[in-house]
Amino acid sequence: MINSILRFGLIFILLVLLQVLLLNNIQFSGYVNPYVYIMFILLLPVEFPSWLLLLLSFVTGMIIDFFSGSPGMHTSATVLAGFVRPYVLRIVAPRDGYEPGSDPSMLTYGFRWFLSYTSLIVLVHHTALFYLEVFRFADFFRTMSRVLLSSLFSVIFILLIEYYRRGK
Amino acid sequence: MRNLLNFLARYNNLIIFLILEGIAFYLLATRNSYHNSRVVNGVMGMTRGFEKRINNTRSYLSLHQINESLAAENVSLKNRIELMGRKENSPFFSVTDSVYKQQYVHTSAEVIENSINRQKNFFTINKGELQGVKVDMAVISANSIAGVIVGCSKNYSVALSLLNLDFKVSARIKSNGYFGSLSWDGRDYRYAVLSDIPQHVIVNVGDTIETTGYSAIFPEGALVGTVSDYEKSGGDFYKITISLLTDFKKIHFVDVIGNLKKTEQLELEKLFK
Numbered sequence: 001m002i003n004s005i006l007r008f009g010l011i012f013i014l015l016v017l018l019q020v021l022l023l024n025n026i027q028f029s030g031y032v033n034p035y036v037y038i039m040f041i042l043l044l045p046v047e048f049p050s051w052l053l054l055l056l057s058f059v060t061g062m063i064i065d066f067f068s069g070s071p072g073m074h075t076s077a078t079v080l081a082g083f084v085r086p087y088v089l090r091i092v093a094p095r096d097g098y099e100p101g102s103d104p105s106m107l108t109y110g111f112r113w114f115l116s117y118t119s120l121i122v123l124v125h126h127t128a129l130f131y132l133e134v135f136r137f138a139d140f141f142r143t144m145s146r147v148l149l150s151s152l153f154s155v156i157f158i159l160l161i162e163y164y165r166r167g168k
Numbered sequence: 169m170r171n172l173l174n175f176l177a178r179y180n181n182l183i184i185f186l187i188l189e190g191i192a193f194y195l196l197a198t199r200n201s202y203h204n205s206r207v208v209n210g211v212m213g214m215t216r217g218f219e220k221r222i223n224n225t226r227s228y229l230s231l232h233q234i235n236e237s238l239a240a241e242n243v244s245l246k247n248r249i250e251l252m253g254r255k256e257n258s259p260f261f262s263v264t265d266s267v268y269k270q271q272y273v274h275t276s277a278e279v280i281e282n283s284i285n286r287q288k289n290f291f292t293i294n295k296g297e298l299q300g301v302k303v304d305m306a307v308i309s310a311n312s313i314a315g316v317i318v319g320c321s322k323n324y325s326v327a328l329s330l331l332n333l334d335f336k337v338s339a340r341i342k343s344n345g346y347f348g349s350l351s352w353d354g355r356d357y358r359y360a361v362l363s364d365i366p367q368h369v370i371v372n373v374g375d376t377i378e379t380t381g382y383s384a385i386f387p388e389g390a391l392v393g394t395v396s397d398y399e400k401s402g403g404d405f406y407k408i409t410i411s412l413l414t415d416f417k418k419i420h421f422v423d424v425i426g427n428l429k430k431t432e433q434l435e436l437e438k439l440f441k
Contacts, residue, residue, distance in 0.1 A: 050181045058188045065195075072196030072203075076189055083185040132196065135206050 008044065012060070015040050020067040023157075031146050034153040035074075037064055038125050039161065041082050042118060043105070046098045050086050057082030070133075077129035081121050088120045106162045118158050119151070126151045223280045227420065234421060237310050244311055272387050275300055275424040277307075280324075284357040284416045289329040291315065293422060296323040304385055306425045312391040312413035313337065313379060314422055325424075331357050331416055338383055339392050342376040344369060350377070350392060350410070357416050359396065362408040369406070371398050377410050384430040 019037040026034070041057055061075030068074065089098075094109060106114040130147045131137075176183065197207045227234070277299075281292035295301045297320045307315040307327045315327035315335070328335055331352050339362055340347035348364035362377060375395040381388030393412040401407035427433075 051184050054181065054184045054188055058192070061192065071199035072192045072194070073200070076192035076196060079185065079188045079192060083181070086181075135203050 004045075008040075011043060012040050016060075016063055016067075019064060024068055032149050032153050033146075034150055034157050035064075035126065035129065036154055036157045036161070038078065038081055038122060038154070039118075039158045041078065041085060042121060042158070043103060045101065045103050046089060047101065050082075053082045053085060054079060073129065073132050076132060077125050080128045081125040084124050085121060088117060088124075092117050092120070105165075106159075114162065115155070115159070119155050122151050122154050122158070123147070126154065219280055223278070227278065230418070230420060233418070237421070241310050271427060271429050273300070273426045273428060275426075277301070277325075277422050277424055279419050279422055282329075282416070282419060284329075284331055287333050287354045289331040289416075290318075290326050291329050291419070293325050293327060293424070294323065295424060296320045296325050298322050300426070301325045301424050302426060304430075306386045306390070306427075308386075308390055308423045308425055309414045309419050309421070312393070313386055314414050314416070314419060316385055317424065329416065330360065330412070330414070337386060337392075338380045339377050340380050341365070341369070341371065341395075342378050343372075347380050347382070348405075348408075358412055360393065360410050360412055362395075362410050363401075363405060365406045365408060367400060367404050367406055371395060371406060371408060373397065384427055384433045387425060387427070 015037045019035065023034050023036055026032075037060060040060055041053070044053060044056070057078045058075060061078030064074040064078070065071050089104070092113060094113060098104075099108070102108050104114070104117060109117075126147045130143050130150070134143050196203050198204055275295055277293040277295040279291050280294050283289045283291070291314075293301075293307070301317060301320055303317055303320060305317045306313065307317060313330060315329045315332075317325050318328045319326040330337075333352065333354055336349055336351050338347055339350040346365055346369045348362045350360055350362050352360045365371065373395050377392040377395065379386040379388065379390045379392060391413050393410040393414075395408055396411040397409040398406050
């Protein structure tokens with residue numbers, strides 16, 4: 001129990017640092033801003049209580065907002081991601097269900113499962129985030145392309161990190 | 169109670185979600201200047217649109233009265249032009265100067281928002297800086313005073329209504345010229361109070377009250393109303409109740425009057441204060 005709290009705490013700190021120190025400063029052509037911190041929400045255990053998940057999403061979003069100077073933007077997107085996570089887990093559930101007490105990792109459930117799980121949540125999160133950022137529907141398709149491109153890069157980053165984690 | 173608890177237990181995630189999202193949206197809408205301005209503009213645009221529509225309907229329905237009041241105003245304006253012509257036949261100006269003659273500039277406007285039931289009432293008119301309206305201009309409805317402009321945006325202005333406890337104007341009894349201070353006591357939108365008239369002055373019910381022009385905001389001789397009642401209030405002064413000529417409940421078309429020589433007057437007066 002203590003062990004896993006420490007482990008997730010470490011993952012959390014590393015992801016937040018990666019996000020605010022490195023990725024927040026990357027902008028390819030104004031379209032691509034990968035947001036990898038959402039991976040923290042992805043990695044929490046399958047049976048994690050959803051009210052705690054929501055609170056943790058809120059805290060995560062607040063911290064990212066704090067560092068990127070955009071109060072409320074990441075918070076609302078991340079809380080939404082935390083809210084849909086149980087439903088996404090239900091949608092992508094493997095045929096024989098989840099093993100009790102397992103983590104939703106690539107190691108346990110395989111590459112294809114992890115890819116679809118990650119893509120869905122990242123897509124929800126990025127859609128909310130980018131539309132909240134522009135806060136209008138005027139440039140609907142421009143924003144949509146930003147969502148799709150950034151989601152692509154975020155998913156690639158998350159898969160790379162997950163590969164590296166498995167390798168350890 | 170049990171049902172309520174069941175309900176909470178069943179939807180607790182949704183409730184937590186909604187609360188957290190509510191907080192996040194609150195932060196988003198209030199702490200980011202961009203998002204804040206979009207939200208505020210959206211709401212303002214909506215209410216302005218509504219007000220405009222309501223106002224359109226109302227102005228259509230009251231066209232008849234408006235026509236009448238316009239006709240009456242025309243007549244009185246014509247009379248004033250006659251008077252002016254006589255005044256300005258003064259032989260002392262040999263140079264042709266178009267500025268010295270004109271002291272007041274008029275702009276007509278429509279009242280689009282109005283209240284009479286508060287202690288501090290304001291109304292909004294549909295002219296603003298772009299149409300030449302400025303702060304401290306007088307607002308007059310068909311020759312009788314209505315308020316003073318206190319704030320302007322590009323196309324709208326807010327006026328302090330006469331029906332506001334902060335409103336004060338210098339007014340006099342037309343028949344004998346004694347002046348006092350006119351204000352509203354916050355009770356009835358049809359009546360105001362004229363104070364500081366000494367008790368040796370003869371006051372009759374029905375006397376006309378007009379502005380003095382001392383404040384440099386209202387032109388001299390703008391009508392206020394008629395004396396409806398007066399009583400001796402302690403000291404040496406009358407407390408005169410005035411029945412207002414302006415009906416604030418149906419005020420619609422107004423004139424905004426700017427005094428072109430106001431700064432000149434005020435600066436001169438400043439030297440002696």
